[in-house]
Amino acid sequence: MPEHSLDNTDFTILDELQKDGKISNAKLASQLAMSESPCWRRLKKLEDEGFIEGYHAKLNRRKVGYGVLSFVTMTCALHDEKTKAEFEALVKQSENIQSCHNTAGNTDFVMQVVARDLDDYSHFVDSVLRKLPGVVSVQSNLSLRELKSSTRLPIK
Structure with a gap:
């Protein structure tokens, strides 16, 4: 409110x-x-009052070298406070993870992840995502073509 x-x-x-x-x-x-x-x-x-959270430049991810965009769904087996805190800290530290949402439904989290290329993405999945505490399932959905990208909210 x-x-x-x-x-x-x-x-x-x-x-x-x-x-x-x-x-x-x-x-x-x-x-x-x-x-x-x-x-x-x-x-x-x-x-x-927090209606404006900050100002930033929107960069073209491809022009700065990030050719891969993936939407990752994750399921976790452990939901205790310690595991949750470790998971959240690691997600916040990872610059490749652009957004992470705790969701209702078949999976626990949905993330938007960028990588330079498929090899970089594969390394990221193996070295970061699969090592997050409590994770039992990681599914990647690679973006083939971006139709719309916006952070703009409908005003009024």
């Missing part, structure tokens, strides 16, 4: 930042037909 109710101006700010995270406060204020100080205060409040 949001910490405070958002109005249309807040939603517009969030939407504009999703389109262009590098937009200047002056340009954002101009698009909102408001002065810069109130615009900056609203933006700061959205950051402080």
